[in-house]
Amino acid sequence: MLAVCIKSENLKIRRSYIWLAFLFIPVVPAVMGTQNYLNNLGMLKNEWYSLWTQVTLFYTDFFFAPLVAIYCSYLWRLENQNKNRHLLLTAPVKACDIFLGKLAVIIRITLLTQLWIFALYLIAGKLARLPGFPPPLLFLYIARGCLGGIAVAAVQLLISMQLRSFAAPVAIACIGSITGFLASNSRFAVYYPYSLMVVGMNANKSEDMLSGNGAVFFISCLAYLTLSCTAAILLLKRQDVKA
Amino acid sequence: MNQKNAVIKTKNLTKSYSSAHAVQEVNLAVPEGCIYGFLGPNGAGKSTTMKMLLGLIKPTDGDITVLGTPLVRAGKSAKEKERLSVLKQTGSLIESPSYYGHLTGRENLEILCTLKNVPQSEISEALSIVRMEKQQDKKAAHYSLGMKQRLGLAGALLGHPKLLLLDEPTNGLDPAGIQEMRELVRSLPETCHMTVMVSSHLLSEIDQMADYAGIINKGRLIYQDSLLRLHEYSRRQLCLRTDNNSRAMAVLNENRIDCRLEGGFLTFAETADEKTAYLISALVKEGIGILRVEERQKSLEDIFLELTGKQVSL
Numbered sequence: 001m002l003a004v005c006i007k008s009e010n011l012k013i014r015r016s017y018i019w020l021a022f023l024f025i026p027v028v029p030a031v032m033g034t035q036n037y038l039n040n041l042g043m044l045k046n047e048w049y050s051l052w053t054q055v056t057l058f059y060t061d062f063f064f065a066p067l068v069a070i071y072c073s074y075l076w077r078l079e080n081q082n083k084n085r086h087l088l089l090t091a092p093v094k095a096c097d098i099f100l101g102k103l104a105v106i107i108r109i110t111l112l113t114q115l116w117i118f119a120l121y122l123i124a125g126k127l128a129r130l131p132g133f134p135p136p137l138l139f140l141y142i143a144r145g146c147l148g149g150i151a152v153a154a155v156q157l158l159i160s161m162q163l164r165s166f167a168a169p170v171a172i173a174c175i176g177s178i179t180g181f182l183a184s185n186s187r188f189a190v191y192y193p194y195s196l197m198v199v200g201m202n203a204n205k206s207e208d209m210l211s212g213n214g215a216v217f218f219i220s221c222l223a224y225l226t227l228s229c230t231a232a233i234l235l236l237k238r239q240d241v242k243a
Numbered sequence: 244m245n246q247k248n249a250v251i252k253t254k255n256l257t258k259s260y261s262s263a264h265a266v267q268e269v270n271l272a273v274p275e276g277c278i279y280g281f282l283g284p285n286g287a288g289k290s291t292t293m294k295m296l297l298g299l300i301k302p303t304d305g306d307i308t309v310l311g312t313p314l315v316r317a318g319k320s321a322k323e324k325e326r327l328s329v330l331k332q333t334g335s336l337i338e339s340p341s342y343y344g345h346l347t348g349r350e351n352l353e354i355l356c357t358l359k360n361v362p363q364s365e366i367s368e369a370l371s372i373v374r375m376e377k378q379q380d381k382k383a384a385h386y387s388l389g390m391k392q393r394l395g396l397a398g399a400l401l402g403h404p405k406l407l408l409l410d411e412p413t414n415g416l417d418p419a420g421i422q423e424m425r426e427l428v429r430s431l432p433e434t435c436h437m438t439v440m441v442s443s444h445l446l447s448e449i450d451q452m453a454d455y456a457g458i459i460n461k462g463r464l465i466y467q468d469s470l471l472r473l474h475e476y477s478r479r480q481l482c483l484r485t486d487n488n489s490r491a492m493a494v495l496n497e498n499r500i501d502c503r504l505e506g507g508f509l510t511f512a513e514t515a516d517e518k519t520a521y522l523i524s525a526l527v528k529e530g531i532g533i534l535r536v537e538e539r540q541k542s543l544e545d546i547f548l549e550l551t552g553k554q555v556s557l
Contacts, residue, residue, distance in 0.1 A: 004357055011350065011353055011354045012346070014350070016345060081343075081344065082340070082341050082342055084342070086341055087341035088358075089299060090333075091359060092328075092331040092360070093358055238301070240300045
């Protein structure tokens with residue numbers, strides 16, 4: 001039944017605004033990061049690495065979590081409008097498939113966003129006349145960023161499901177982003193969901209933020225993912241539906 | 244009512260919120276193949292009851308059995324598997340119609356087909372039943388309320404459910420829309436072999452659509468039987484006041500005439516002319532003075548008001 005739910009979620013986001021957010025919002029941190037890089041060429045001498053630190057600085061610290069929050073809020077807003085929750089929750093599908101179906105769609109868009117920001121980074125690098133291609137280590141960072149991103153997506157999808165507002169979960173994500181940025185320099189970085197993306201992508205750092213901490217990072221991502229899903233599914237099953 | 248063939252059965256169904264009972268000890272019995280009108284003033288607990296039947300709201304106490312499957316026992320919900328097996332055979336339209344505004348009517352139905360695991364070929368059939376073929380490629384947000392309501396009904400019909408729950412399906416429609424929706428609902432038991440439970444706060448509407456009626460007021464079910472029975476209450480009565488009602492009763496009983504004493508009046512179920520003449524002459528012969536002779540007829544509205552004890556929109 002999960003496949004059925006994923007298919008129906010995909011049908012729902014046809015011609016939706018979610019794709020506009022996907023397309024345009026990552027452009028902002030890419031431009032800001034590149035600008036910052038070009039303005040500080042005196043200090044930033046590591047070419048592709050340096051550009052990466054600047055682009056990811058803006059992307060992970062300020063834009064990523066709110067962007068995912070917008071995806072999640074949009075998906076639940078579809079159900080909050082016109083009492084569609086009645087429709088969804090009287091369909092003969094399991095509560096867990098309903099949530100996981102939505103999560104699958106969010107994960108797909110999150111991964112596409114990661115690819116898109118990487119593409120923007122490549123374009124920016126080429127426009128900045130950087131030689132050759134980025135070092136392979138960055139692919140590991142992107143992959144780690146995906147993991148952190150999935151954890152944030154699960155948390156945000158749960159928040160959007162419960163709050164029934166579009167803006168409030170996005171505001172939470174903004175606050176999460178800023179506190180995540182602050183926490184990313186502390187030893188709690190791998191335990192705070194909004195820092196996971198920052199440390200995963202190794203934003204604004206030349207040395208690896210996760211050196212020796214990889215396993216904890218992985219377990220932390222998995223824990224936030226599982227906890228959010230379990231909480232959401234239990235709530236969907238047990239709560240009275242308010243449309 | 245034959246309890247065995249009840250498609251929906253509830254026992255002492257109750258939903259309480261912290262301070263108030265929204266629904267209290269309701270025992271529904273909806274017979275198979277009928278249109279069951281669920282009638283009550285606004286806020287009486289109609290929607291809450293129907294949402295409990297669908298599992299959207301969890302009851303505080305009581306039992307629910309739908310299509311032979313027990314869904315709730317003493318306030319405890321059955322396993323999800325059971326609920327899903329019932330939902331597969333149930334179509335519903337709760338409160339205002341649900342739709343995704345940025346998608347066309349047909350795309351909305353495609354989503355429902357996917358979720359219900361029903362072939363997409365059923366869409367055209369459902370659209371033709373609600374006469375929406377021509378508007379199927381318009382965005383649902385641009386539909387009129389009547390069209391949205393019909394789209395909702397088309398969605399509920401997908402998968403040929405055995406049971407259809409419609410909560411105030413004519414709410415907010417114009418007279419033509421009401422007429423159309425009513426005819427549509429009326430035709431479903433025969434054309435689609437469905438049992439339909441339809442709620443309304445309008446007695447006249449239930450009167451025109453339903454075979455059975457349940458009347459709910461302040462969370463309690465105060466009447467449940469066939470609509471014919473309800474109509475029997477509205478038969479004509481002859482009412483008589485005399486200067487000695489108790490003696491008159493004795494005289495009439497001697498003459499084997501059925502009557503009841505109600506509020507100072509002797510009332511008779513029969514109003515035929517010759518019977519009237521006969522009973523009056525019998526009383527006069529005994530020297531009983533006749534003070535008033537009236538013919539009364541209760542309308543369904545009167546009965547409804549008597550039952551619910553409050554003024555409602557009719």
